[in-house]
Amino acid sequence: MNTQFKRGIIELCVLSVLADEDLYGYAVIQRLAEHIDVKDNTIYPILRRLSKEGYFETVIRESSEGAARKYYQMTKKGFAYYVSLRDRWDAFIGGVYAIITQKGEKDGTLFKRLARRFEEAEDGDT
Amino acid sequence: MEHYLNALRDALKKQKMATLEIEDIVADHREMIEEAIANGLQPEAIESMFGQVDTLAASLASESQSAESAKKADSKKKQSTQYAKTFSPKGPYHVQIKLTIDDLTVVKSKDAAIHLTADSDWREKDYLISFEKDTLTLSAPKASPSFLRFFTGGTSKAMHFTLALPETPVCASFTAETISSDIGLLKTTAETLKLKTISGDIISRDCTANALAFNTVSGTIESTHLEAESASISLISGDSHLSQLNLGNTLSIETVSGDLKVQGGATKTLLVRTVSGDFSATDFYPEKVSLRSVSGDVSLKNSRKSDIEIVAKKTVSGAIKIAP
Incomplete structure (x- = not known):
């Protein structure tokens, strides 16, 4: 997948999980890994940048399992940014789906039509 | 590792x-x-x-x-788009505001000057700002672009204006009319204070006026610590909550379907007119009351007994209760 595109999506995902609750770094990665392939660890650099931009604050909290953890907490600025990003994303993805599904037509119908066209073109060549 | x-x-x-x-x-x-x-x-x-x-x-x-x-881009943007202007009234001054979607916060000035700032993408051409004949005018739009944008769903962002008003010289009159803008008043003092919105909310804290009028169609009114000689609160469908409301003379309330709650304070005369909205007051001590409702309930519930003269008390299907 295109790196920039993936970066944008991961940014939105990181903001989404942290809009829901405060999490520590590994928990953010785990939360995303449940749904998407995050093997090359693009999450941490994005999490770090978003914190630097003031979208998250970090707080150290003791854990019951021993070591203290660094939790990421969404700020007011982060929430405002998340809301505006979500708006843009929802509008964009809505548009993209409208285009790729051709106003609700099933992929199968599209593929059949294209396959028929290519078959006809090949028949014409012969 | x-x-x-x-x-x-x-x-x-x-x-x-x-x-x-x-x-x-x-x-x-x-x-x-x-x-x-x-x-x-x-x-x-x-x-x-x-x-x-x-x-x-x-x-x-x-x-x-x-x-x-x-x-860097953020700080550059802030520098290049922020608007700030100062006006120095020589005596009592007037403020007239007409906005559509932009929000407004009014605060107390730290000096004797009026300060107007805008904190979003500043589009000077869309606004008319002047200070002539002791009157500060802020209106959007000059012709109607902003207004049209509101209906056509344009992409321009709403701005947020902050207006700092001095206590001396005094503000003789403050009027603001908006469509969807929210108006916030913080420690504002004016002889006449009139706010009118269609769907915008009105929030006031620690305000003082001689004559005050808050009017909204579907916005909500929220006020704490308000002192005035007389006040008129009028709403159609928005709900309102007023606490610590002290009036020297009359509090007049009119609502169609919005509910209104008053908590704490006193007035000489309380006039309530409601169609289907409920009015309830607790620990609010009027000397005289006139309560009229069609189907809305009106209640006045105080923790201590006080003499209340009932001038009028009429309802079609609502309940009117005064206790104790």
Whole structure:
């Protein structure tokens, strides 16, 4: 997948999980890994940048399992940014789906039509 | 793990990152890797989960740069688009505001001047701002672009104006009319204070006026610590909550379907007219009341008994209760 595109999506995902609750770094990665392939660890650099931009604050909290953890907490600025990003994303993805599904037509119908066209073109060549 | 962390430290050094930042990143990775190992990650799988160190370092360096440039762009944007203007009234002054979607906050000025600031993308051509004949006028739009944008769903963002008003010289009159703008008043003092919105909310804290009128169609009115000689609160469907309301003379309330609650305070005369909205007051002490409702309930519930003269008390199907 295109790196920039993936970066944008991961940014939105990181903001989404942290809009829901405060999490520590590994928990953010785990939360995303449940749904998407995050093997090359693009999450941490994005999490770090978003914190630097003031979208998250970090707080150290003791854990019951021993070591203290660094939790990421969404700020007011982060929430405002998340809301505006979500708006843009929802509008964009809505548009993209409208285009790729051709106003609700099933992929199968599209593929059949294209396959028929290519078959006809090949028949014409012969 | 130590091997991975050392390699990461070296890779970050190659990216010319500051030592403090490098150590912070390494510490974060130590925490995450320990957590991952505790959750069953095999040490040999660290790289596949956290990334090859050179790639990770390069990506951290590039994200770090973009954070820096975003910060610079942000401060540049703030400098270039912010609007601030000061007006110096020589005597009692008037303020007239007409806005559509932009929000307005009124605060108390720290000096004897009026300060107007805007904190979003400033579009000077869309607004008319003047200070003539002791009157400050702020209106949007000059012709009607903003208004049209409101209906055509244009992309322009609403602005947020902040207006600081001095207590001396006094503000003789303050009137603001808006469509969807929210208006916030903080420690505002004016002889006449009139606010009117269609769907915008009105919020006031610690305000003083001789004559006051808050009017909204579907917005809500929220007020605490309000002192006035007479006040008129009028709403159609928005709900309202007023607390610590002290009036020298009359409080007049009119609502169609919006509910209105008053908590704490006193007035000489209380006039309530409601169609289907409910009016309830607690610990609010009027001397005279006139209560009229069609189907809305009207109640006055106080913790101590006081003499209340009932001038009128009429309802079609609502309930009117005064206690004790």
